Amino acid sequence: MKKVSLIILTLAILMGSGVSNIALAQISEHDVNGHIVDQNDILYMTEQIKHNRLSNDYDYNNDGSVDDNDVSDLKYDIFFLDAMLGEKNRVLDQEDVEGYSKLILQFDPELLSQILGGSKFDLNQDNEINVSDIVALVNITIKYDLVDGYEANKSYIKVRFSGDNKVLKVGESYKISWKASKDLQDSMLALDVIYLTTNAVINIDTIHSNGSPYNLSDRGFLWTVPEYFNELPEGKFKIRVSTNPNRENGPAFGESKPFAISHLSDSEVSEVSYSDLSIKSVRSKSVYKLGDSVYFRVLVTNTGDQDINSFRLKAVKSNSNDEHFLTRTINKNIPAGKSRWVTFGSSLLDPNGNQHNITGIYNLLITIDPFNEIQESNEDNNYFKHTIKVIK
Structure with missing residues (x-):
């Protein structure tokens, strides 16, 4: 395994990223190899927050308080970043850092932002994807590795x-x-x-x-x-x-x-009031060319008793070992008993990139609330199949 300090130093020299010597010195003191953020850390963080044992240093989403929202956002980032960068083992570790380093070496920030889908990978929130975000990913992996206990087949x-x-x-x-x-x-x-x-x-x-x-x-x-x-x-x-x-x-x-x-x-006796989201229809072009960005129009129905203002949509290629295709947070009000069309995109079909650069049939499985963050009365109706074709 390479040491992260060497990866970042190489990137800084090659790209002239402007990362300060202080930041490089701080990160060079750590080796992310051996640090893993996984479900054990999520469980521990949840329990510590329940008893008000975590300081404001663990305000993961920077909203001014340490609460369940920080746990939810960290849990989502573990799934999302690992799906895009690493071995899809549902942890943040050295493999994810190295994967991100390779991407930043290969592409300029603007193109990288298009490939990765924008702000989610701007981990240090400076409005640009660059080597500083690798430093941020390393810091997250070290800081939120709260407890030991990860194994390849972890306990659950x-x-x-x-x-x-x-x-x-x-x-x-x-x-x-x-x-x-x-x-x-x-x-x-x-x-x-x-x-x-x-x-x-x-x-x-x-x-x-x-x-x-x-x-x-x-x-x-x-x-x-x-x-x-x-x-x-x-x-x-x-x-x-x-x-x-x-x-x-x-x-x-x-x-x-x-x-x-x-x-x-x-x-x-009556039902407890909950939301119930489902996908009734998905519309898009049937054929895309490499170089296009993919957008979907998704009809979301809420048959529950509670309004929903924000939710996530995720698409995987079911004919390619559930390879991650696209995940987005949708900020849209779906009143109880109503349906709304939402826009779900984009994902760049880049002929020169590492992702979605293959022609052929894409059998997509689109899931609403993929990480079960919303209390629903029925979670068995959260899936919708959609097929597109990609050509040169």
């Missing part, structure tokens, strides 16, 4: 709950299921309900299956909402599955989406 638990997005009824049964990485398959579990208003943990009555502790390989169990929930305050809750028998958030855990428990009669 994903929790699904048949009661998601609903008001639950005492006495009814709901399926809790989970999926976990192979290294956790034999782990014993603690299963809890968390009251979100106070973050209080309410233990589920039973965490045993046929006399033995629940195990991740069990995949799930049926939970009946106990009678004592009538004595709890109404509000929103989550189900948490943890590998720690002491019922703490570690060493691995997963949580369901929020749901509500209400003391209403059966006839009064």
Whole structure:
């Protein structure tokens, strides 16, 4: 592995980038090799923010506060930057820095901005993509490598709950299921309900299956909402599955989406209010030439009960191992019960570039809210297939 200091120094000499000697000196003290920002860091950052343990130095989006928005933006950048620059292993690491360095060596800033799609790669926010942004990427990779624990097959638990997005009824049964990485398959579990208003943990009555502790390989169990929930305050809750028998958030855990428990009669139970975004139609030219920029008109429908003002759209080439094609944030109001056309673009078909420079059929899978950042009542309708042809 090359040291980042050597990469940046080479770029500065070749491009005359104007990066200050102070910046180069600071970054030369660090070697990004070995630093990895991954899901473990996201989980740790989330937990620290919950307990107000992170200083303002970790204001990732520079909005003046350290909160869940910083976690969301960092999580998005890990997926987005890695998809564009590295090995698509969903982490920020040395490979992403080297990939970005090669791009900046190859293209001038204006062309690079067109290839990469603009401001998202202007990491130091100086309105130009240049060697200073590599320094910024290195700093991010070092700074937000908060905890150890990354492995090629990193630990994770994903929790699904048949009661998601609903008001639950005492006495009814709901399926809790989970999926976990192979290294956790034999782990014993603690299963809890968390009251979100106070973050209080309410233990589920039973965490045993046929006399033995629940195990991740069990995949799930049926939970009946106990009678004592009538004595709890109404509000929103989550189900948490943890590998720690002491019922703490570690060493691995997963949580369901929020749901509500209400003391209403059966006839009064109703759905919790959520958005529900879907793509109804996609329009574009059917044939593009290398050198063109691709734009789509996407009809987005919100059949939920809440308005949406901002969301992300992502397209991958489904006929090419889900190669990343385009991701954009769309700032557009979609009122509850309404549909709106939005513009999704552009992605340069560059005959001289490293991306989208191949002629042929592009079978695109376009996803709305690809990183599940919006609470939706139905996430199974977020996909739309669209095909374009690229010629010389």
